Structure formats: structure tokens, C-alpha cells
Amino acid sequence: MTVLLTTQPPIESPVLLSIKQLCVTLQDKAVLSTLDLTLNEGDILGLVGASGCGKTTLLNAIAGFSKPSRGQITIDSNVLSDGDHSVPAEKRQVGMIFQDYALFPHLTVKENIAFGIAKLSKAEQKQQIEQLLAILKLNDYGDSYIHQLSGGQQQRVAIARALAPKPKLLLLDEPFSNIDARLRNELMVEIRLLLKQFKMTAIFVTHNKDEVFTFADKMAVMAQGRLLQLDAPSIICQQPNSYQVADFLQLGSWLPCKVNSAGAHSLLGDLETESIKGEKSRLLYLLIKPQQLTLTAKVDDKNIANAQVEYISVTEQGYHYYLRSINSPSADSALAFNKISLYSNVVLTINQQVLVLIKPHDLIFFERNPL
Amino acid sequence: MIALYNSRSWKLSSYLIALVLIVPVVVMLVGGVSTSTQLFVHLWQTVLPSYLENTLLLAFWVVLLALFFGVFSAAIITQTNIVFKQQLRWLLLLPLAMPAYLVAYLYTDLFDYAGPVQRALRAWFDWQSPDDYWFFDIRTLPGAALMLALVLFPYIYMLTRGAFEQQDQNLTRASRLLGLTAKQSFFKIALPLARPAIAVSASLVLMETLADFATVQYFSVNTLTTAIYDTWLGYGDLGAANALASVLMLLVLFVVLAEQRSRAGLRHQSARPNLNRELIKLSVIQQFMASIFCWALVILGFLLPLTLLIIMAVQYSDVAQLSVLISTGINSLKISVIAATVAVLIALSLGLYQRLHSDKYRHLPQQISGFGYAIPGTVLAMAMLSTLGPLDHWLNGVVEFFGGVAPGLILSGSLFAIIFALVVRFSAIANGTIMSGIKQIPQSLDYAPASLGVNLKGSLVKVHLPILRPAIIVAWLLVFVEAMKELPAVLLLRPFNFETLSSQIYQLISDEMLEQGALGAILIVLFGLLPIIILNKSKEKV
Secondary structure, three states, X not given: OOOOOOOOOOOOOOEEEEEEEEEEEEOOXXXXXXXXXXXXXXXXXXXXXXXXXXXXXXXXXXXXXXXXXXXXXXXXXXXXXXXXXXXXXXXXXXXXXXOOOOOOOOOEHHHHHHHHXXXXXXXXXXXXXXXXXXXXXXXXXXXXXXXXXXXXXXXXXXXXXXXXXXXXXXXXXXXXXXXXXXXHHHHHHHHHHHHHHOOOEEEXXXXXXHHHHHHOOEEEEEEOOEEEEEEOHHHHHHOOOOHHHHHHOOOOXXXXXXXXXXXXXXXXXXXXXXXXXXXOOEEEEEEEOHHHEEEEOOOOOOOOOOEEEEEEEEEOOEEEEEEEEOOOOOOOHHHOOOOEEEEEOOOOOOOOEXXXXXXOOOOOEEOOOOO | OOOOEOOHHHHHHHHHHHHHHHHHHHHHHHHHHOOOHHHHHHHHHOOHHHHHHHHHHHHHHHHHHHHHHHHHHHHHHHHEOOOOHHHHHHHOOHHHHOOHHHHHHHHXXXXXXXXXXXXXXXXXXXXXXXXXXXXXXXXXXXXHHHHHHHHHHHHHHHHHHHHHHHOOHHHHHHHHHOOOOHHHHHHHHHHHHOHHHHHHHHHHHHHHHHHOOHHHHHOOOOXXXXXXXXXXXXXXXHHHHHHHHHHHHHHHHHHHHHHHHHHHOOOOOOOOOOOOOOOEOOOHHHHHHHXXXXXXXXXXXXXXXXXXXXXXXXXXXXXXXXXXXXHHHXXXXXXXXXXXXXXXXXXXXXXXXXXXXXXXXOOHHHHHHHHHHHOOHHHHHHHHHHHHHHHHHHHHHHHHHOOOOOOOOOXXXXXXXXXXXXXXXXXXXXXXXHHHHHHOOOOHHHHHHHHOOOOHHHHHHXXXXXXHHHHHHHHHHHHHHHHHHOOHHHHHHOOOOOOOHHHHHHHHHHOOOHHHHHHHHHHHHHHHHHHHHHHHHHHHHO
């Protein structure tokens, strides 16, 4: 996992977008329910969530392509949508980069870029187009048609076209999903720098968390029409606020523990806890990352095995093992685990029994309640 | 899908257009059903059963023959190794350009007692009278069926060929790996999978047969269409004609419903079109037979009739004929250009409505407007007469009430009625073409203009219409050609002394004088080739 620990800007810039209690219903199904979100000027927000969680619907509601049944959307203190009144999409000053780019096939690159600035004088249009072509390294393609360009070039045209009318907010719907995996990272860095250069506030949707780490200042995790957590990516990684967030982002493996104020009991040993209150023990799940585990491959009477190898794969960081608990009649079946992730250079075999210990660290327990 | 616009006036006008297109048929059906039962009882006791029997028998034979011609030729072209396959592939489409009544006339000319074939036979064998030998009579119901099948089978050929070519080649490969020969695989896999396409194309042939008027009229085979024509023009009995038209309409409706049910079934299409399939290797004799079969269809359905027409034109053309050709040609052009333009405008308006409006039932106006294609021209003509006639009388009454001079039959007695009928009948063609164009526009292009600050009008003018230009041109051409060829509706609705190319040729055929209109007939055939070229091209692209 590549985690770019972006530091937060020292001074908070003013709020640009504010969404309050937003509800969108499509075909009698609530796609967004009571969603709140604020975004500061110049920030790039990465919106992640499983498919069908309402990410694209949220973008459409902001752009004016779907009508909220309730709630308010404000940009720059102009109310775009609340209850009964709704500003039409073309008057919102919200730009959008579509997943398939939606470039006009019958127009040249220049004509595509000029599309949104037809109200300007010819001279102004020309100057602005030339400037955008230069910045996006499209100088040689101004008179080409879209089908003559590569995927990356098409995406740059889409960006130029969206930036030309100088929108207050730019929305990007899975902008990198059509790009070759090898070029993707390079392109993301390039576009991020470009958006920063334009001081553009942007929201982009993806189902790939790694894209958020590379591209965004803020991260929002959505599930079933709700916003679960919104914060800097580094903070979400270190302090996910729920089981769903940690699980969706695959921040680690889950170890079932019986927890009370005395401590936590698991099949990988007993752990000390400080924050948990109450005498009665509860079943909670401990989030453990691979680097928080130590492996002892040689087991004997002193080092009693507590896990066995379930599955082996090879990665550039060494072997990746999935471990599961050892079946024993004395063990509490509720505490059994089957997919603890561990990286090591030690060669193990399938079903080999090993000893795994948890290094001391700040323990994060979650309840596993469905949404 | 999220619709974009909710303009009230657009909604209103869309439903209004659809309503106007459907109202005449409803009026006719109501008139037909509510006509005095006595009259219908009389019809039922006298002619109706035999007309109905003829109609059904004709339909049965045409579909059977067309299936035989169409499925076999499609199988030969796609599955076997015969020579000249690339040429036959498109040549087999050409008979579609030949109106059945022309073929009927030309073959009657060729094969009847006084025709060159029988004359030559008599001279050769020294026969003196009809009693000396047997020769088939073409002017019969089976003869009419053969004529219709010869020019309608390409529908089945085209769709079945398409189905064979679109089948997933991995299915064939799997069947081969499971031990089937190429031939067995064709009968066990390819043919069953093509059934939906065959059913759809057979129902197209069925509808065209039910709508045919001129062929059966020329052969004196009394069917429902000829009965409608005779009842109205011969006896002036609108009620009875409406009743007959309603019966035919119900028959057609039945076919449409059956077709839609079969469409609702499985459609086998794949992303791996079966273009380089392994062919069934025919023996030399089999290849020879298969080639003869295909070439016979091309020759009998197109090349021979066209040659006969060209010979006629060369022998009989003169200046007087040319001037008639020009005047009728201009009339044909006039109504076809207007009808094509109106149909395309309607299709655009309703197609874009379906795409861009937020109305929950936005597909409805377009669906209603496409309904007319199933309606035979004769039925449609009766619908126009029973709607526009009373409307004219009412208008005249209103004008006279206000002290004006009654304008006469400005709707039912003018080109308005013809054009109206053509638009109702061929809107579906324009709809289909425009809709497939619209479907090719990615959804995101609907949203992109708004995200760039451009409103609906700008989006239509700058994005949708320019992208749709090829579809608009094709739709216009298709309707234009169909309108040029349409006969029964024009015959029943034309004002006095108004002749189009097709009505003129029909008159000449009725008077056994096609020689005088051979040039015009060739022109109609040539126009008929246009949609075939377009259709073939768009099929090739798939």
C-alpha cells in the first residue's frame, strides 16, 4: 500500500462547497440520505466507496443533473439547490470531466475547448485556447479531431475544455479508469499539479483508494448513500472511525477479541487495553496491520503455535501469507480467525503451524455492526 | 438514467404529434366496429369468408416460400464454400427493390398463352392449341404468392444472414470440440440460435403480404385489400370499407403482437462475431446446386425483370412518354420530399424527447408514432377518408356559418391526405433510424454542454443535431424512397388528375400497357436500390 502522508495546509481556506442534509431518491429508492459535506476552496476531495454507494449520484446532484428531494447545496454562498428551487446545470459554474470524457466527436480539439466560452470575444477565446493548449501540451493537436488522439491526450482535452469556462468547482467522475495502469500514476501527479496551478477546487470519484492517496488533499468514504468519514487521507488511515471504513479501505486484518476493562483476550494472546470500560466482556474486532505482527516459524514446547498458513502468494515485499487459527476443541470458536495478513521473507509451507505475536501498539477495536 | 429537461410545451407538442398520427386509425376502427351490423352480416354471408380465406392462404404460401428462399440462401452464403460468395452476398438483396406488381406483370407477359415462352414452345413442338399441352397458369393465388415471395425473401435472407454472422463463434467452436461436424453444428447450434431473427423477418414478410394490393388486384385474387379498394371506389360504401379495413387491421395487429412476443424471447448476439467461421465443405455437385439456387433467386427476382423492363423501355420509349414521366415524377418528388421531411422532423422531435425529457413516460409518444408502419396502405387510406372527410364537412360548415365561401375538401381531397398517410405509415422507419443514431451518442454528451454552461437549445444545435446528421440523411432517404414506391394509399387518396410514378405505372399495368411506362418503372426500381445500399452498408459496419 502506498500511503502519501500529505500534511494539511496550515491555514484553512474559506468554505466553497457546503452540502446539508442532502437526500436524492431515484426510482423510489433513496440513493443519498441526509448527507453533509463541506469543502474548502482549493482542496481536492477524493470520494471513494463501493459501486452503487451513491458517489456518482452525489456528483450529479452537485452538477445539477439529478434533483435532490431534500437538503441544500451551496457554492460560494450561492444556494444552488434546496427543496423547491434548483439552479439549472448550465448556470451553476460547475465543470465536469466525465468517465468517457464526453468529448464532441464532430468538433476539433480547439472547437471542443471553445464550446463553453462562446460568449467571449473571438480574440479572447483564441487567447484562452492557446494558453490551455500550451499548458496541457496539446499545441500540435488543436485542429485534430478527437478520434485521432490517444487516451491520455483525450483526457487532457477534456480537462482543458472543463477549465476553459473557469468553473468554481470541478467534478471528475472516475477520471483515471480508462488509463493504462502504468501511465496512471504519472498522469495523476501531472493533473494534480495542474489543478493546484489553477487553484481549482475539485471532487473526484473513484473506487480505488490508492488514487485518492496520490491525488487528493481530503478523502471521503461513502457507503449506502451516507458519508462515513471525511478527513485527510493520512488521518483516515491511522484513525478510521468505523469498521466499514477500515474494512473498505483494507487497512488491515481483523482479529476477533473478547474485551473488557481487564484486557482483551484473543487466540493470538492476551492484550492490555486502557480505554475499554465495563466488566462484561464483549466481542470486538482488532484492526491489525502486517507490520504490527512478529512471526516465529520454529515452534516447540516453549513457543506454542497459535496459527497456521492458509494461503501463500509472492509479492515484491516478500511472501504474503494468510493465516488462520488452529482448530482445537479447547479454543473459543467465536475467536477463530481465518485471514490474518502477514508479510515475511521466511519460507513457510501450506498448513505449517507458526507462532504469531502482536507488537505493542495503540489498539483500535471496532464493533462489527452492519450499517 | 437521469433526464435533463422538463419543458411543458415540448411535452405537450410531443403527445399532440403522437395523438394526431394515431387518431385516424382509431376513428376508422371505431367506425368499422360500429358500422351497421346488417351490413357486416351481409358481408359475412357473401364475400368476406372467401376474401379472408384468400388473404390467409396467400400469406401462408408467401411466408413458406420466402422462408425457403431466404433461410436457404442465408445458410449457403454464410456456411458454405460456394464460388462468387462475395458477389451473391449483396446480389441476393436486390429483389427487395423490385415491386411485386412489376414482377407479376412482366412474368405474366412472359409466360401466358400469348407470351414469347409459350409461343416458342408451340413453334418448337408444333402444338396447335392449349389442349395439346399443359402449361402452368401464373395468374392464380399460388402464382401471386410466388411473385411476392420472389421480392420479399430478401428480408428473411438479410436478417437470418445477420443472425448467423453475429453468433458467438465460441459456441460453434465448442460444439466442434464436442464432436460435431461443421454440418451437424450448423443444424444443432447455428440454426436454432437464428430462430428469433427468422421469426422476426417472417413477420415482416407477412405484414408486407397483408398490405399488398397491386399484385393480387392484377391477378384478380380477391383479398381483403382488393375488397376494401372495390368497396370504396366501386360501391362508395365507406362503412363497409371501414369494416373490411378493421378486419385487416386486426389481422395485422395480431402479427405485430406475435412478433413482439417472439422479440421478447432470447436474442443471441455476441461481441465475437462469427466472421471467419469454418465452412461446410460441399461436394462439386452440391456446390453447383447451391450456386444455381442462389443465382436463380437473383435472376428471377431482379435481373430478368429489370432486363425485360430495359428492353421495353428501349423499344417503346418516346417523347410523349418522357413528358408524362416528368410530370408524374415531379408529383412523386413533391409528396415524397414533403413526407420525408415531415417524418424526419417528427422522428427527431420525438426521439430527442425520449432521450432528454424528464417525463416518466417519455418513450410513449415515439412508440405510438411508430405504430403506423404495420398498417397497410389501403387501411390507412380508409382511416384518412373516414377522419378527414367529416373534418372537411365540419370546417366547411364553420366557414359558411361565419358567412364565408366553403373551401371544399381542403383536407381529404388534397395532397394533405396523401402526405398525412405517408407520414403515418413511414414515421416508424424514420424513428428507427434516428433512434439508433441517438443511441450511439454517449449519455455523457447530454450532460457535457450543461457542465460547460450551454443550455438545451445550444446543446441541440451544437451537439445533438450535428452528430445526428448522418442518421438524419439516411432516415430522410429511406422515407423518401418508401413514399415514392407507396401505391395503395396514393391510389385511394389522390386528388383527381393527380398521378404519381407508382399510380401511373399501376394504371398502365391494369390496362396491360406497361410498355408506355417502362422508363418510370425502371426509375422506381433504381430508387428502390437506394435503401438496399444504405442498409447493406450499415449491416457491414456491425
